[in-house]
Amino acid sequence: MPNMKRREFIKTLGIGAGAAAGGLALPFGGAAWASEGEPYRLGLLTALSGPASTLGRPMQVGAEIAIEQINANGGVNGRKLELIARDTRANPSDATVVARELVQDEGCNLLFGCVSSAVALAISAMLDRLDAALITTAAHTMRLTKEDFNQNYFRITDNPYMRQRALARIMAEEYGDVTQWSGLIPDHEYGRSTWQTFSAGLREFYPEVAGRDPQISDPILTEFGGADYRSYIATAMRNPAEGFLVSLYGGDAVTMFQQARPYGFYDKARAIVDTANEFIVARAMKENFPEMWVGSHWYFGAFEGNEINDRLYKRAVERTGDDWPMGFVSEAHSAVLAYAAAIEKAGTNETGAVVRALEGLTFETATGPRTIRAEDHQTIKPVILYKLRGAEAEPGFEVVEYRVVDGAEMIDPPTPGQALEI
Amino acid sequence: MLSEVGLVVFNGLTWGMAVFLVAAGLTLVFGILHILNFSHGGFFMIGAYVSYQLLVTFGGGSALSFYLAAAFGGGLVVAFLGYVIDRLVLRRLKHVDHAYSLIATYALLVLCEGFVEITWGVDYRGMATPEILAGASFQHGIFMPTYSMFVIGAGVVLFLMLDAWMQYSRTGKLVRSVAIDPWMSGVLGVNTVAVYTAVVVVGFFLAGLAGGLLAANQSLSPALGSQYIIQAFGVIIVGGIGSVRGAFLASVLLGIVVALESLYFPYYPGMLFYLAVALFVMFRPAGLIKQRGVA
Numbered sequence: 001m002p003n004m005k006r007r008e009f010i011k012t013l014g015i016g017a018g019a020a021a022g023g024l025a026l027p028f029g030g031a032a033w034a035s036e037g038e039p040y041r042l043g044l045l046t047a048l049s050g051p052a053s054t055l056g057r058p059m060q061v062g063a064e065i066a067i068e069q070i071n072a073n074g075g076v077n078g079r080k081l082e083l084i085a086r087d088t089r090a091n092p093s094d095a096t097v098v099a100r101e102l103v104q105d106e107g108c109n110l111l112f113g114c115v116s117s118a119v120a121l122a123i124s125a126m127l128d129r130l131d132a133a134l135i136t137t138a139a140h141t142m143r144l145t146k147e148d149f150n151q152n153y154f155r156i157t158d159n160p161y162m163r164q165r166a167l168a169r170i171m172a173e174e175y176g177d178v179t180q181w182s183g184l185i186p187d188h189e190y191g192r193s194t195w196q197t198f199s200a201g202l203r204e205f206y207p208e209v210a211g212r213d214p215q216i217s218d219p220i221l222t223e224f225g226g227a228d229y230r231s232y233i234a235t236a237m238r239n240p241a242e243g244f245l246v247s248l249y250g251g252d253a254v255t256m257f258q259q260a261r262p263y264g265f266y267d268k269a270r271a272i273v274d275t276a277n278e279f280i281v282a283r284a285m286k287e288n289f290p291e292m293w294v295g296s297h298w299y300f301g302a303f304e305g306n307e308i309n310d311r312l313y314k315r316a317v318e319r320t321g322d323d324w325p326m327g328f329v330s331e332a333h334s335a336v337l338a339y340a341a342a343i344e345k346a347g348t349n350e351t352g353a354v355v356r357a358l359e360g361l362t363f364e365t366a367t368g369p370r371t372i373r374a375e376d377h378q379t380i381k382p383v384i385l386y387k388l389r390g391a392e393a394e395p396g397f398e399v400v401e402y403r404v405v406d407g408a409e410m411i412d413p414p415t416p417g418q419a420l421e422i
Numbered sequence: 423m424l425s426e427v428g429l430v431v432f433n434g435l436t437w438g439m440a441v442f443l444v445a446a447g448l449t450l451v452f453g454i455l456h457i458l459n460f461s462h463g464g465f466f467m468i469g470a471y472v473s474y475q476l477l478v479t480f481g482g483g484s485a486l487s488f489y490l491a492a493a494f495g496g497g498l499v500v501a502f503l504g505y506v507i508d509r510l511v512l513r514r515l516k517h518v519d520h521a522y523s524l525i526a527t528y529a530l531l532v533l534c535e536g537f538v539e540i541t542w543g544v545d546y547r548g549m550a551t552p553e554i555l556a557g558a559s560f561q562h563g564i565f566m567p568t569y570s571m572f573v574i575g576a577g578v579v580l581f582l583m584l585d586a587w588m589q590y591s592r593t594g595k596l597v598r599s600v601a602i603d604p605w606m607s608g609v610l611g612v613n614t615v616a617v618y619t620a621v622v623v624v625g626f627f628l629a630g631l632a633g634g635l636l637a638a639n640q641s642l643s644p645a646l647g648s649q650y651i652i653q654a655f656g657v658i659i660v661g662g663i664g665s666v667r668g669a670f671l672a673s674v675l676l677g678i679v680v681a682l683e684s685l686y687f688p689y690y691p692g693m694l695f696y697l698a699v700a701l702f703v704m705f706r707p708a709g710l711i712k713q714r715g716v717a
Contacts (some may be wrong), residue, residue: 050535054544075556118577144572196669224691227640227649228440230570231433231684232691239566254546262558262567284548284641346617 009069039075039082040349042067042339043108043132045099045123047115051251052090054280055115055328059084059137062329063112065315066336075266076340077347083336084108085381089117092122103130110343112335113158115328117141117190127152131351133358135292135332135338138297141189142412142420145376153357154377156335156370159195160190160275161412163295164207166383166405167245167273168201169209170293175243175271176210182241183219184232184256193420194247195219200422217241222248229256233263243271246292253277254284266290279324279397280357282388286396291389295325297365299384302402311367312414324395329383334365338372364418367404375414380407424519425563430681431679436570438677439577444463445661445669446580447628454509454601455666460527464534465503468665469496469633470642471542475547484553487498493634497627504626508619514616528691535644546640570710576635579588581670588666597621601664656699658678662709671710 044063046169047056050068067081075081084106088095095114102108112135114120118141127134127150134143135154144153158166173177181202185191206214217239222232233256238243248256253274272292274281282289295330303309313332316325345350359374370381370399384385412420448462450644451637458555473496511530515523530561553568556569588594600607600617607616640646657676676698683694 049539051544051643054546054643057544158508217585218688221691225645225649226655226692228437230436230567231681232578234429234433234565235684235688251546251641251643251645254548255639256642258548258551259639262569263565264558272715280546284546286548287547288550 015367027093033172037079039080040110040219041084041106041108041345042336043081043099043102043106044083044085044112044113044138045088045095045111045119046085046113046332047090048085048087050089051417052115054250055087055138055326056088056127058088058204058326058328059113059115059332060302061316061319061325062137062312062332062334063336065312065319065329066333066340068315069311070336074341076091081336081340082313085112088114088119090119092116092118094123095119096126099126099132100130103132108228109133110134110334110339110349110354112165112339113137113332117144118262120144124148124150124153131349133355135335136356137328143189146376146415147417147419149376151377152351153374154338154358154379155373156338156379156381157297157383158333158383158407158410159378159412161196162383162407162410163275164194164197164245165201165204165410166403167275167293167295168198168225169405169410170203170385170403171202171243171273172205172209174293176206176212178243178271179210179212180204180215180217180241181243182217182236183237183245184222184229184236184248185219186252187221190249191221191224191247195245196422198245198273198275215240219245222252225252227255227324230263232256233260233265236260237263237265237268242269243254243273244269245273245275249276250280257281257285257290258288261288261290276280278327279388280326282305282397283324283395285390287390287392289390289397290390292402293385293387296384296386299327299399299402300325300366301399302384302386302404303367306366306368308364312366330366334367334370337363337365338370373411373414376416378414380411382407383410424635426685428555429561430678430685432564432566432570432680433684434679435574435577435674435676435678436502438673438675439574441650441653441657441677442577442670442673443573443580443635444629444650445631445657445673446584446666447625447632448654449658449661449664449666449669450584450628451622452658452664454597455512455516456664457512457523457527458520458655458663459512459625460651461507461530461534462625463647463649464627465500466529466530466633467538467642467644467647468503468534469493469500469630470637470640470646471538472496472499472630473634473637474547474642475542477549484550484556486552486554489552489638493631493667496634496637497629497631498632500630501627504629505619507626508622512622513615513618514678517580531647534647538647541614542642544644549637549640549642551638557628573636573639574596577670577673579668582598585670593620597617621709636651637661637697653695656695659711660675660699660702660709660710665709665711667713668709675710 002331007323046059086098114136117140133152236275274294278296300313341363346353362371383405387400391398473492476492555569657672661672679698
């Protein structure tokens with residue numbers, strides 16, 4: 001029976017009638033199971049080719065799984081969801097062209113995705129003109145919910161402020177005796193803001209948790225997209241710090257960590273924190289990967305027993321053959337769930353109605369319930385961190401331990417239209 | 423103070439020789455064909471991936487001999503590709519406007535990236551440093567990784583071999599004569615087409631070899647092709663396009679500039695390199711060593 005199937009699915013999501021009565025929105029459903037009329041179209045903007053597709057492809061996988069699951073259980077308001085994906089190549093000018101194409105030619109006024117801050121800022125700036133909404137599925141620049149806030153923009157993930165503060169607190173808890181800190185950060189806005197937030201977190205949590213004052217040196221700024229990080233590593237070796245924040249990303253991080261090894265950097269650095277590379281560097285370096293704490297959007301092992309998590313993980317592995325899916329899978333999955341819940345709540349996919357429905361929405365995801373803050377459209381969700389190290393056995397690394405930090409404790413105050421103040 | 427000077431020299435030489443390994447083939451090809459080969463970085467990348475694949479396929483663990491053999495193998499594969507590219511593309515560009523050369527070689531770079539993406543995927547890959555090169559020594563307050571010393575040594579050896587070949591061997595002299603006056607060389611019985619092809623093959627071999635030698639300290643991804651290429655172009659512009667000696671000298675000078683920057687201007691990473699190149703172009707547009715052909 002189709003109706004029974006739908007009920008069972010909602011039950012597995014842990015958001016049955018009781019949860020709904022408690023204020024949770026039901027992301028799937030409607031009065032009738034049978035799909036009638038045109039499907040609701042959602043537009044995915046992400047990097048599907050080029051080097052950044054290593055981040056964009058997992059987003060597509062997560063989005064497709066969410067839509068497959070929702071449609072298999074009756075769709076939304078009796079209508080199916082349809083995904084239209086376009087390749088941004090992580091380039092703002094390409095992204096604005098395909099965003100316009102998605103909205104004006106394909107009728108996708110509900111957009112999501114984006115692998116880079118530059119793309120997210122470019123699309124966010126044109127949302128009013130397009131009469132479209134955008135949910136980003138990566139932790140982009142704080143400006144999106146601060147000084148460059150657009151009422152049609154939403155961030156479904158944690159933000160850099162939440163991530164860095166959580167990392168700082170874990171460092172104070174785990175490495176209370178490592179009080180001298182510095183950083184290796186890329187010379188751009190994201191790099192500088194990660195350091196600013198992390199160092200503020202160290203100053204806040206070390207006295208509180210470890211009972212000590214941290215001594216923080218200026219970070220070592222590195223070239224963005226560089227091929228040779230040896231000079232920066234040599235500078236780090238002369239720095240008295242024993243703890244380092246590293247916010248280089250992707251290939252830059254792999255190159256830097258590779259080049260740091262012969263310097264004995266891993267013997268000197270008693271604590272290393274990688275803000276966002278998830279399994280990327282560990283997968284590349286395998287057994288040579290040093291032990292460090294890494295920030296992530298999602299770690300399936302941390303949410304075992306959560307039915308949405310378990311089903312998402314199982315399906316992602318089936319589809320990709322990869323036992324260690326990236327966090328972007330979960331974030332794109334969550335973005336589709338958010339739109340589904342908002343469309344159901346609004347009874348329409350009209351942009352203004354969906355935007356209003358998203359504001360303050362609480363919905364279930366693979367990382368548990370998330371709430372989209374009404375004031376600045378930042379989502380309150382758990383911050384996930386794990387300690388990784390290289391290993392002989394496949395896949396060449398292992399998760400030593402993980403932490404799930406309550407996002408509500410780490411989040412910044414909502415100040416849309418104003419720059420972040422630390 | 424002494425340790426700071428030593429640090430600048432050591433880091434500068436490491437940077438410089440890594441870039442020289444990439445730039446050598448680039449300047450060699452320009453010296454004779456007068457084509458700025460934008461795809462050079464792409465073939466450097468293919469050399470790195472082929473070396474990686476050889477090590478993965480045939481094992482060899484972390485022995486230096488296997489590492490060098492894999493790098494040589496990468497060079498040979500890229501040299502063969504160079505032969506094909508010469509026959510299909512470069513030979514047709516010799517007598518057309520530079521704009522066509524730029525478009526054609528850029529298209530080749532895009533093809534290289536696509537080939538790597540299809541063959542190896544977009545995930546980042548890493549190659550372990552040979553065990554014997556994985557250590558470091560600490561002397562006079564300077565950390566000197568063995569791998570960095572290996573890169574410096576490889577750059578110097580390559581320069582000496584290329585220079586000796588160009589200056590003292592019969593084939594080197596033939597190459598120089600064709601570069602300076604191909605018509606007269608042809609009249610005197612030199613097979614200029616064969617010389618062009620040979621230089622392209624050697625230039626591509628050097629690109630592939632550089633990819634293999636430097637792969638252990640890089641992340642392998644389809645973006646690798648553009649990682650060293652800007653620095654390599656900077657080096658051959660400053661050195662004098664087409665001059666191997668100039669490229670070597672410029673590599674050392676720009677390496678020192680980059681090392682000075684990270685020590686004394688840490689808040690402006692990457693800027694001093696571009697500033698130095700711009701100043702050289704303004705005040706010495708022909709480069710450090712001005713010449714008519716390869717030397």
